[in-house]
Amino acid sequence: MDERCRVVFFHIGRDVIGGGSKMLLRLLTCIDRSRFDPVLVSQTDDELCKRAREEGVHVEIVPFRGTLDTYNRELLTTSPMTLFATGARIVQFNADVFSHFRRADVIWCKNLRAVLTLLPYVLGTRTPVIWNIGLGFESDGSLTYMNELALWAVDHVFIESDDQAQAVFTEGQYQRYRDEFTTFHKxxxxxxxxxxxxEPTIDVGDGLCVGTAASLTPRKGLEYLVEAIPRVLEDHDDVTFFIAGEAPEGHEKYARELRRRVEGLGVGDSVRFLGWVEDMPGYLAGLDVFVLSSLNEGIPGAVREALAMEVPVVATDVGGTSTVVVEGETGTLVSPRSSEEIARGISDLLSDPAGRMERGQRGRDLIATEFSMEGYVDRYEDFILTMM
Incomplete structure (x- = not known):
């Protein structure tokens, strides 16, 4: 008999493999297979599932039916009749996935959407259920009730920082359920x-390179980075800006508007849209400064990766970003939606080669001490075993 702890990870797949999916893939591939039997369940065979399967992870695909596809993309904008039909499809989906979850020792839900999709099963099982917040949706309007329902239904909530928990949930929710919160730095x-x-995969000769890596969505605030570019070029005319990332389904218009704005500002020759970048270490190795202009984050994985590569960071002070971007130590924190502050932060770093190197080295030291993958997986494994 297999005495390993069977952890079933439920993930609602999407076209683009974002930071949360990358982190889940690392966990699935690094977890100790002698003690754990990880199973990935998804409604579609997306890129995460394909990569997990290549790494020998057991993957099960259980398709959504009917209106669940609408539910996946437009949970809060559907009509009452559609919501009723979606509820019926959720019940049907739970029946379809029952056989995959009934032998689980622990159930792990990637985000709020995953918890709500599995709600009928979660409410009827004694199996411990983990809600991995990911970015999280702030409790506001109908989301207040959805977050409350999820908090009530699950056993544990994994977050990246206490600040994130207080930002996502109301004060009442935070106080009522704070014993369920466990912090895990990815x-x-x-x-x-x-x-x-x-070795760097980008090269502009003797020029300087500034880059970002983000999905092309409004949440990432890339328009503010674009608006900062002309100001930086006034001080440093030898800089090339790189934007790595794709537009998820439904955000193609935003991506087109970014490109048009670049051309409208007359900086097209200094900006390169790279699309999806597979070799992130090689990309980061070629940068002098990494920029994150997000309006909302947990503790962004792209920032941690940049610091691990000794690249100093200019980042908006949102979510738990300040946990890794320590002002004056590993980078510069700026206000969200401020192109002026982003431009100033970039220019200051570009003007100080010795300071860039020192901050990059401190960033690497911080990641090694607080955010190593080995330590993350060890903590995860130890916590899961306490739930059995």
Whole structure:
């Protein structure tokens, strides 16, 4: 008999593999298979599922039916009749996935949407259920009730920082359920992100390189980075800006508007849209400064990866970003929606080569101490075993 702890991870797949999916993939591939039997369940065979399968992870695909596809994309904008039909499809989906969850020792839900989708099963099972917040949706309007329902239904809530919990939930929710919150800082594979062994995949000769890596969505605030570019070029005309990332389904218009804005500002020759970048360590190795202009974050994985590669960071002070971007130590914090502050932060770092190197080295030290993948997985494993 297999005495390993069977952890079933429920993930609602999407076209683009974002930071949360990358982190889940690292966990699935690094978890100790002698003690754990990880199973990934998804409604679609997306890129995460394909990569997990290649790494020998057991993957089960149980398709959504009917209106659940609408539910997946437009949970809060559907009509009452559609919501009723969606509820019926949720019940049907829970019946379809029953066989995959009934032998689980622990159930892990990637986000709020996953918890709500499995709600009929979660309410009827004694199996411990983890809600991994990910970014999280702030309790406002109908989301207040959805977050409350999820908090009531699950056993544990995994967050990246206490600040994140207080930002996502109301004060009442935070106080009522704070004993369920457990902080897990996502880990970085320091062997993969090793500045001493990685060759850059971008090259502009003797010029300077500033880059970001983000999905092309309004939440990432990329328009504010674009607006900052002309101001930086006034002080440093030898800078090339790189934007790595794709537009998820439904955000193609935003991506087109970004490109038009770049051309409208007359900086097209200094900006390169790279699309999806597979070799992130190689990309980061070529940067002098990394920028994150997000309006909302947990503790962004892209920032941790940049710091692991000894690249200093200019980032908006949102969510738990200040946990890794320490002002004056590993980078510069700026106000969200402030192109002026972003431009100033970039220019100051570009003007100080010694300071850039020192902050990059401190960033690597911080990641090695607080955010290693090995430590992250060890903590995860120990916590899960306490739930059995």
């Amino acid at each position: 880990g970085i594979d320091l062997e993969r992100f090793d500045p001493d062994s990685i």
